[in-house]
Amino acid sequence: MLSHKALGLSTALRQAAFAPRTLRNNALLRNTIARRSVQTKTIPAGPAADAILNQQRIKRPSSPHFTIYQPQLTWIGSIANRVTGVGLSVLLYGFSIAYLVAPGTFDSTHVIEVVRDLPEAVKYAGKFILAAPFSFHAINGLRHLAWDTGHFLTVKGAYVTGYLVLGATAVSSVALTLIK
Template sequence: MNVTRVGLGSVLRRATVAPRIQSNQLIFRRAAFKRTIKTQTFLPEAAGDILNAQRLKRPSSPHFTIYQPQLTWYASIAHRMTGTALSVLLYGFALAYLAAPGTFSSKKIVEQVKKLPTSVKMGAKVLLAAPFTFHSFNGIRHLLWDMKLFMNVKGCYQTGYAVLGASAVSTAALVMM
């Protein structure tokens, strides 16, 4: 175990009292803090374990207890969730079609959908249209940001509400088709 004295005493002393060293040296020496800390030497192999233990204690970002939830925060989470859901749906259907093309043919899917009640069809349309429209319009919003447009707080909120409104209107239009 090594004992090291850490502090800014000598550096601060030289920087602040250099012109009048003689008169203020004793006062400043007593006022400048120094503390003794104990350091411990570890093997290089233990560095990874220490780093992983420190990472587990870090808060997530943004820290939920500090930041107030905002429209942009919710829109970002929803954009990621809708993108993931749409991707899983697309790849799942594509893999199912590759695995059993006879079972997942368009003709058989249309026949199965015709047998469903109207309320189930409408619900399925909403579940497909809402993420699709939101993700599409929010993607356009991100493209506008990439072009350095609406990059202030007012613009972020205006485009956020525009995305929500356009998503609602286009979801309703797609469901009624």
């Protein structure tokens, strides 16, 4: 008997029970009283309609952009994960297509010869440039797998794992760069 109170329907039930029967049963009368009359004007499609629509869009308030918010580890990590994923995909597909188009230029022996002749600083910089996004994306993928299993979903857990990802990325990027 108390279920209507638990659902918050007691006011609605009272209004329905005590409303005059003429308003409940007469849809025309109910809609006339409940609605305000607003006059609209139909405009044929064309430049005039586009101009009116553009003026209305200019007057609309815009929602806050992310630049007004303080940068947070969670959304910076999310953006970085997407950027590294796209960057690694572009490299993979770019090299694959280049190999298909010119297999003589992009075969392993030719690439090894080109890299062998580079200065040591350029080799280490190139290795780090490739290792850092790979490490971040791989380790952050493990973080996402942990989230998929329901772990570390609190704000504290997200920040702890975010800092762990950054630390592990730094260590593994340096380790991958120093491998001969």
